[in-house]
Amino acid sequence: MNATPAAPRLRPFAQVDVFTDVPYRGNPLAVVVDAGGLDGGTMQQFANWTNLSETTFLLPPTQPEADYRVRIFTGSEEFPFAGHPTLGSAHAWLEAGGVPRCDGILVQECVAGLVRVKRDGARLAFAAPPLTRTGAVAEEDLVRIAAGLGLPREALLDATWLVNGPQWIGVLLESAGQVLAIRPDYAAMEGLKVGVIGPHPAGSAVDFEVRTFIPGDAAAEDPVTGSFNAGAAQWLIGSGRAPGSYLAAQGTVLGRAGRVHVEALGDDIWVGGSSVSCIEGFVLL
CATH class of the missing domain: 3.10.310.10 (Diaminopimelate Epimerase; Chain A, domain 1)
Structure with missing residues (x-):
């Protein structure tokens, strides 16, 4: 028997401009700050509706080392990792009152694994994840x-x-x-x-x-x-x-x-x- 979907509710939301300190000169990101209880289909539908390159959804972590979990969607698919969504999500999580377990370092859980994000003065920076494919192009x-x-x-x-x-x-x-x-x-x-x-x-x-x-x-x-x-x-x-x-x-x-x-x-x-x-x-x- 299928579970009845939860009724929609108002959830904290932010639209963040990433890789800039001047509004509207970087790359925008939509962030649903509290995505608890949402299924992947609902996330995908909303990401398609925002019509931005990516939309992210913040969730409680499932791994003890992580501060938060993020799911990253384009208008048509879920990404295991992406850069500007990582920085924008970390920014939104901190602005919403998130406190990292380790001072100065956030640990983001995503499909690709754990990604470290550090505070670098007024900026945030992520540790580049390992490349899973390199080498010559045909x-x-x-x-x-x-x-x-x-x-x-x-x-x-x-x-x-x-x-x-x-x-x-x-x-x-x-x-x-x-x-x-x-x-x-x-x-x-x-x-x-x-x-x-x-x-x-x-x-x-x-x-x-x-x-x-x-x-x-x-x-x-x-x-x-x-x-x-x-x-x-x-x-x-x-x-x-x-x-x-x-x-x-x-x-x-x-x-x-x-x-x-x-x-x-x-x-x-x-x-x-x-x-x-x-x-x-x-x-x-």
Whole structure:
């Protein structure tokens, strides 16, 4: 016999702008702060309704080491991990009165496992999760990506799989100018999630420019992407192409001013940024 669904009730809700300290210049995230009792179908339906790249739902943890649990949904699927939802959820949890078990470090439980989030002054930063797939990208995919970016194949200086939940392919270009000049052809890249990164000239205010493209039924460029930046940092720092600490810009072409702070400390690479709550209230779920 099927259980009767619980009656909807008002639940605390926040809409957080992530990777920015200026409202409406980063990447927005919807957060249902108290999602107790909601099933996955209801979460998916609400995430589809918000029409944002991701919506998160905060729950009590099931593992003793964790401070809270989060489920992360796009409009069509659940993600095991994503970067800007991790930082935005941590921000919302703290603003709702959450107190971490360990001072200065939060432990988030998600489908991908436990993710550490630290307070870094006014910013939050997550420890980049291990990559579950790396390595060479098939030549036929690189040809498609080059066409989708409107570039000759030889302009792709290097490329690799960077999978840490989302199935990213990372592409390195010669310069930030090349990255900013891309006018994507999503049809050419159908079925591939592509992140592109290129260095700014020495002495610039930021070190790298990043753009991420997600072809599909709702082809889109993501404003600021924590998961890709985490994978790219592991790749670029590990190969000596980037210093152990750098600042990346993303969202410039979209009129955003996303700033992603990357720092390698010991065995960890921390990916961080500021967050600001733009909407607070209640949602009926």
